[in-house]
Structure formats: C-alpha cells, structure tokens
Amino acid sequence: MTAITRRFVLQATVAAAALMAATAMAQEKVHLGVSIPAATHSFMGGVNYWTEQAKKDLEAAHPDLKITIKTAANATEQADQLRDLSTVSKINALVVFPFESAALTKPVADVKAKGAYITVVDRGLTDPSIQDAYVSGDNTAFGKIPAEYIAKQLNGKGNVVALRGIATTLDNERMDAFNSVLKDYPDIKLLDAQYANWNRDDAYKVTQDFLTRFKEIDAFWAADDDMAFGAIRAIDQADRKDIKIIFGGAGAKDMVKVILDGSDPRIQANVSYSPKFIYDAIKMTAEARLKGEALPANNIIPSVLIDKDNAKDFYFPDSPF
Template sequence: MKLTLGLAAALVAGVLMAPATGWAQQKVKMGVSIPAATHGWAGGLNWHAQQAKAKLEKQYPTLEVVLVTARDVGRQANDLEDLVSVRNIDALVILPFESAPMTDPVRAVKQAGKFVTVVDRGLTDPSIQDLYVAGNNPEMGKVSAQYIKQKLGGKGDIVVLRGIPTVIDNQRVDAFQEEIKGSQIKVLGMQYANWNRDDGYKVMQDFLSRFPKIDAVWAQDDDIALGVIEAVKQAGREKEMFILGGAGMKDMIKRVMDKDPLVPADVLYPPGMIAEAMEITAKHLVEKAPIKKEYIIEATLVTPENASKYYYPDSPF
C-alpha cells in the first residue's frame, strides 16, 4: 500500500514538475560528492550527509540522492564522471577536495547541463556554480584571534598548531595573524598537527618542553585540541593556559557547556553545512523554489551561554 502510494505520488509529481524530462524519468536524481571520512571533521560531514539523504528522500518521494565519497582529488574527479554518465544525475552537490584541481571536472558537469552546488571550498572560477554554501575560513581565524586577544587582555605568549598544509589552513592562519597584529600577543611557535589527535599531542609535548610559559594555545581544530589537552594535563600545566579549538565537535562543545577552564570556548565550522546545501538544492530541484546564489555560514563563537544550541550528542563528530 505504502509502495503504491509512493509510486503514485512520484508519478503525479513527475507529471507536475518536469514535462521536459518526459515520462522515462520518474525520479529526480541529486548526486552528492564529498571527501571520505579520513579525519574527524570529514567523519561528521559524512554523518550529516547520510542523515540529510535519509531525511530528504522521505520528504520528497520523487527525489533520489546518490552519495559518493572519494579519498583523493583524482578519485573525486572519476566520481563526477560516473555520476553524470552512469547515474544520470540532474544536480550535483559537491564539497571539492581542493579548489583548483576540481574546477575543471565540475565545469564539465555544468556543461552537461546539470545544476551545480559547491560547498565549503570555492572553485577558482565561481561562475560555474549555481549555488555556493560555505563556512568562512578567514572569519574563523579572525574570530579565534579576537577571542584570544580579549581573553588575554591583549598581551601574552601563545603557540599555534596548524592543520594540513592547504588553502583552508592558510586562510585561517593568515586571518588570525592579521587580527593579532598590533597587539602584544606573541606567537612563540607554529607547527603542523594535521588535524589529528596524535600529532596534536606530540607537537604540544614538544612546545611544552620548549617554552616555560605559554598563556594560550590556538589549536584551530577540535581533534588537535583533544591531543593538546592530554599533553598539557600530562605536564601538569593546566592552570597556566587555555586552549581554543575549532569546528564544533560534540566533546569540545560539551566541555564548553560544562565550563571547563581549559576549554573556555570553541569556534564553529560545522560539518553540518553539507546537509544545508543538500536541503536547499533539493528544495530547488523538486519545488523549483527560488534561491539565493550564496549562503555563508558564520564562524560563531561558542561560549557556555550558547553551547547547548550546538550540541549534537548523536553525531560521531
């Protein structure tokens, strides 16, 4: 019964919405291409994408979401070819591995007449995309710098743990350094910790050996921050400094909520943005709802006052 109802709905909707696509195509297909869950944030990304797929397919019976994950740029480019030629998608939602190398493959999808939504990492040619949904990396660096500046009263010694050498990391760090310019905050050391707990732990251990006084740590990412916390605890120097991570991992939001003095705040860079991009695209595809061309998700500062709003206990991230 349920099946026939769904089928009927699909047929009706198909007739109503797309006479151009004809009878052969009863469903609207949305391809979603994202990086595989190779680190915590990407894990969150995958979880939110799967949740959104389930929710949207239930909400719009005519919609089929094809979710593919890739481990590197080359595989993602292959995925796009398959989505267009084999899966025959009508729209693409993509979170590119890297901006420059993915620009031409996405252009090819656009030229095949598909609707293109780009998430998080902008292409080098923005005219390709129909819709852009993104977090704001420079803003994230800036908000982090402002918080550290304010919390330290404009004066102090800090260390910075960077992510993986990429455009994202550079944008964050450049904006951060721009913002602390002119203050008396001194960056003692900066090292890559690859958005990884183990590396965060190791790099922080060495920073602790190297510098007898550290007032604050900008870890930039919550996975790194968790490693940093362990290193600081092991050295017994919790009282000396505070740690600012970023992303919005549930463990870190929980610490902020519980007023952990070591983790007084967090800066959001939510992996849930993929779900938002999928929802907007699906709405446009199925209901032909008008859309803005750009949605920028702000880098919100999470403090004990607003933390409960950003706490997702069920997410793996």
Template sequence: MSYKSKFAMTCTAALLASAASAQTITIGITQNNVGVDSYQTTYEQAFIAAAEANPDVEIVVLDAGGDVARQIAQIQDLVQQEVDAMIIWPTNGEAVIPAVREAYQAGIPVIITNSNIAEPGFEFVASFSGPDNITQGSRAAEIMCERFTDLGIQDEAQIVQITGQPGYTTAIERAEGFEQRLPEVCPNVTLVESQPGNWNREDAQRVMEAFLVQYDDIDGVYSGDDNMGVGAMNAAIAAGRVEDITFVGATNFAVGYDAMGRGEYWGSIYQSPVDDAEAALQTALDVLAGEEVPFLNYFDTPKITQENMGDYDRPVF
C-alpha cells in the first residue's frame, strides 16, 4: 500500500472516530531549541495561539533544547500518546530519521517544519512546511554581489561566512545556496573562510573577532541568520571596521532590520516566524483532512535591503 493510501485510510478513520465521539484532533510538536533565539520563541507563541484559536485542536508542545537524543525520545513519546499528527522541527536532519520512521509505521502523519530532514527520510514524511533555504542562501549571494557591484569591488572583494548549527539542515542549505550562487553572479569574489556561529549572537561575535584578527581585508560577511549577523556586526563595530564591511544575512530579525535602518547592516531575507508556525499547523490539518498537500510546501522569503526595507514591516522577533 502506498504511503498516501495508508495515510488516507488512517486519517479518514481517525476523523470519523473523532466526529463520532466529538473529540478534538491532537497534534504534537517537538521543536529544535526554543530558547536559542527570538525566531523560535516567536514561532512557538504563534503556534500555540493558532491552535488555541481552533476549538477542534488540542496540542502537545515539546522542546528538544537542541538535544538530538531528547528529541528522539519526544518523538517516541508522541507515538506512545497516539497523537493524530506530529510536527517536527528537527535538531539534526539525519539523526531523527529512525524516530520519524517509527511515527510513520504507527500511522501518524509527520509534518517537518522550518528545516527539512535528510532525503533518506522523505518517504516517512507527509509534507515539509517552511522556507526554501537554498533559495534564501542564493538570494543572499545576489544581495552581496549587487552591493559589491555598486561599490565597484566585485572583482576583488573578500568575504567570510558564519554558518548555523553544524549538521542542521537549514544551516547546510543556506550555506549551500550561497556558495553555489555567489560564483555564478560574482565569480571574482573570494570566500576566504567559513565557521559556525550556532545560531547564537555571542558565538558569532567571537567568530568574527577571530576573523578580524586573522584577515586585514574583509569586504563582506554572510551569516545564516540576522541574529548571528548582528553579532558579527557588533565585533566589527568594536574593532572600528564596520563601515568597511557589507553585512548580509537571512531570516530578517528585528535587530537586523534596525541595524539596516541605522546604515550598519546591508541586507537579509525576510521571513516571518508567525507565517512559519501557522503554515505548519495548517499543513497538518490539511493532511489529516485528506487534502492534496505539496511535499515541499514553501512560503515566499523575499530580499530586503536598506533600499527597500520601507516596503516591509519591522519583524516581531
């Protein structure tokens, strides 16, 4: 029996039983690391608010705290609770696959949110809901190249990269998109080094401090999100070098938006954690209702720079 057929039968039976007993649908979510940054905190708040607005939905909200083993245990616990659907924000796209398989074998549809799991696990997943992170990295490279071209340094610029959490799909894909696109649009720009900032502003600041000591000539910094990008910017401010460096990130945080307004930070990719959370919940409900849902259910994430930031509201996170 095909995956979709199995889910269709399971979900139809679950919904009929629910209707007969007037019970609500229970959706469990295990998140990556809510406390690590304001995006994930806002996502959780928006997810809870969206679920509370639907009288037919009950939720079980869990947080892995960045610990893969803890997330695997949470997935297994949700299987034991026999939730109707499960939403997973993976701590590690490879490591969670066996646990995702367990949910699939139990007949529980799994929605992966924000950061996808590795491809070998796709057969166990009903849908991915979130941003296209490779496109985000690609667009960030275009922003960087366009800025260098305007400055007339596109044939000599040197940049460094601060990536997210190692092994985390979003970090891998945003770096991949950036590194693939940059030589296509600015073939003479040199990426001299990449180091992880772990989605943490203080870690990114320390990485940038080391870069500033090691390299006398840094024209640009690409960071996997604005939280890290602002950390790198703060290091450059302390070193008196911020005016010489173009800072480009992804997932435009309020601190990045404000820094763009001050002229210290050049550009990013606009992404809403509220949209992210609401899309994940709606995707789970659509799957349970038997609707056709794209496997890669992306929402748009446009470019934002100092030049067009007035077209976008200040982020809420």
C-alpha cells in the first residue's frame, strides 16, 4: 500500500468514525427535564399551560424524546427537584425557569456538571457561563416601553411609583431600563419602587403603602399585569383620583380586553411578553438535542407596545393568561 493510499484510507476511516458518532448522537434518546415555578399567579399559570402543551406535542412527534416536568412553589423546592431530575431521573438536557437567580445558580451548575445540556428561560442565572442557551422576552424593552409611554403621557412632569417582581436578573434589567429613560426627564420623580413578587395580593399591600405615604401620584408602573390588577384594587378602594396612568405588562387577556374596550381611561397601553416562550424554549431545545446540535447562545423574543391600534392582535380569550 502506497503512502498516498494509506493517507486516503486513514482519512476515510476518520470520516466514517465522525459520521457514526454524529449519527449516534442524533439518534440518542433525549430525556429532557423541565423545571419551572408553580402556577402561583396567572402569568405562571400560562407558563405551566404551555409547558404541558409542549410535552404533549413533542412526545407525540418524537418517539426518542421523554420530557419530565417539575413545578416548584419556592427556590428551595426547585433546587431539590433539580437534584432529583439529575440523580434519579437522569436527564441529559434541562430547560429551567429559575424561581430566583442567585438561589438556583449552583443547583443548575450541579446538573450541568453531570453532563446535561442547559437552556435557561426568562430569569437568568447569576453565572451565565453555566448555561448552553438562554431564551427570554426582551426585558430591556419591557422596562423601556412603559417609561417612554408614561413620560410622553405626563408631558415630562409628574410623580411615578413602580411595582417590581422578584429579585432576579430580568427584574433588574426591566428596572434599569425604566430608570434609564427617566434620567432624560428630570421633572419626573420616581417616588419609590418596591418588590411585589408578581403577585396580586402583594401588589395590593404595597400599593396601599404607597397610597398612604404619597399624597400625589400621577402614574403607576407594575412590571406584570397581575401586580397591576392588585394595584387597581387598592387604588379604587382608596378612591384616589390623582392617578392618571396604570401601566402593567405581559399582555394578560383581561388587561388587553380593557384596552380594546376603552373601559378604564387609566389603562391605555401595555407591553407584550407572552408565557408561550416556554413552549418555544422546550421545542427548540428538544429538537436540537435530538439532532445532536446546540442552540444559539441567546434567543430573545421582542417585546412591543400594545395599544388600541394593535390590541386585537394580542387578545387570546381562551388562554389561561
């Protein structure tokens, strides 16, 4: 055998081995774990709904795919469930919607250390190097759009309060974007911004405190529609007439209906952020792993202003959110 022949044989052998390895990877069964918060509020109810829909659709379409879903009421429970998914269920891929960023960073890292492919959704980890892919709505736009709208409606002057979610990277992104816009409007004063945990009851209580402490408020920004509805209840009970604008977020069907009907002059706009992105994240991750492929590092779904002109495009009456 000549040197040239030996070289061609070696190249062919290497190519065949690489093809076999790629084929084996593509055909390997994928056991995908999905770890999400429980349906503690309506947005998360939507996340749970779309997660179950993804399992149903994808397992039916892909015989080599198994999806195991875990829902957690708090960060500690989610950390325990992640350990079980890794050591008991022996998943080889994970889609995780962290309950909190800092508390879930190490538990997700532990799953990664056992060889699982990691897709993080929405609430990022404090160490993003752990994740293989990130899927989220546009949290910068989610904070920027309300601030720009409020500033315009107030003609650049007035008092604003804000209801934040839970201490997570995405909440920081939203609040930072909101503040960055207000820096250009020195006559708009942000009186306070408090966490209300994306929860109606918590928002109701925080709003009661705002209404007691501040005698003149022009606009409320609630970084989630559940919190906006909690704020509305407190505002209406207090019969406060000074509040001109209530701007929520994520396009809940009940909020979009108010915009469509024009039934509350304080609510004229919202910003999109659909819980369906969890379905997209699960689908993209499962199908990529079945092919032995990786996702792009970042997958950002745009957020846009919802107002009277386009509200019909964001109204889904049969949705749980």
